[in-house]
Amino acid sequence: MGECQSGEMKRRVLVETLLSDPPQSQTAPLRRSLEVSRQQLSLAHTQSACASVWRGVAWRGVASAFPRGGVRVLDSRWAPENRDFSIQVTTERRAYTAGEPLELRCTIEAQKVPERFFSVSWVFSSSPVAVVGPDAVPNLGAGYLEREAAGLLTVRKESSSVHLLRLQRLLPDDAGKYICRVTEREKTLTGDFIDRSKRSRNVQITVSPLKSNVTVSLSSNSSFDEGDPVILTCSVQNVWGSLSVSWQWTPPSSGEEAPPGPEPVELASVARDGTVRLGPTYLERGSYGEVRATRERADTYTLSLYNAYPTDAGQYRCIVTEWIRTGPEPNSTWQHLGEQSAAKDISVKSVESSFFVSASSADAQRDLRRLLRPAVHRQAAPQPQRAGHRHLALPPGRVARPPPATW
Known part of the structure; x- marks a missing residue:
């Protein structure tokens, strides 16, 4: 020595x-x-x-x-500082399923990192995701502002040497190569600035398409009397994306139809944005307020038939379709994930009437029942008694009936 x-x-x-x-x-x-x-x-x-x-x-x-x-x-206090640095990107795994979160961390290995000026860039498949300067303020690339505003993208400086990129819900389009590029700006003795950049190795991420795991249940009573309201509730579990719902009704089989039986009839539908559309054969009843389809919550939908007819008997089915939006804004598109349904058989018992009506079609019978139902099911409002006329008292629950119809 x-x-x-x-x-x-x-x-x-x-x-x-x-x-x-x-x-x-x-x-x-x-x-x-x-x-x-x-x-x-x-x-x-x-x-x-x-x-x-x-x-x-x-x-x-x-x-x-x-x-x-x-x-x-033995004593390096007077040794010149090593200005070299290296970077490394780590992640939990390389294979993901759409909908899962992805976290990438870029670590800078160097001496006296807090005293130096590093900028970190995240790049996906040659496209910039974000740049974080020495002030730790991220600048997002095109197509990522919407995801950051929705809380689906996070770019953060966790410490002086660790930077985080987090994608909250992976899309199939997020599969590809991710790199971290680090640039140091150093001031020389002459007052000039020198930028030195290094990039990490490619991190290849695979994203498998998401499979819908929704389950659907349909709840309601099974038997109703004519004139009763029929309420069906469609409940959905394990929802990840956006939902659209379609309601169908299939009449009871008479045994005369060719397999597979009667064709289902479109009753109503609820779009992803909550817009309701009634089927063609239910538009008239819907105009009277007798048919309603609503979205109570994001996972609960109801179908209401007020003043049920015996011809409303049959099988009701709730069909749920799950969707996700793919691609960067504003050119993203909706992708179909999967479809599940549940069915319920309903019977409607006819109420005996005091007169007989002969009609040539089920539609005519339904129209006549609509005209006569107020006399059968609804209590008449009390009428003022006129002079010279005797008021006939009726037992409670009974209403005056019109005379038999003549044709």
């Missing part, structure tokens, strides 16, 4: 030299010249008594210049 002065550094450095193959003659002078980085390292010779101790100047990394021996810096 020893001390010396270099013409450039003029600082004390303790150096220990370990020779794996010392010269055969320990009295022979030892001379060696080495250039490392931008500074000359001169090693002076010593005599035999100091064959294993060298006087000189060393700094971090100089040992790599000695293929057969080593130099270990």
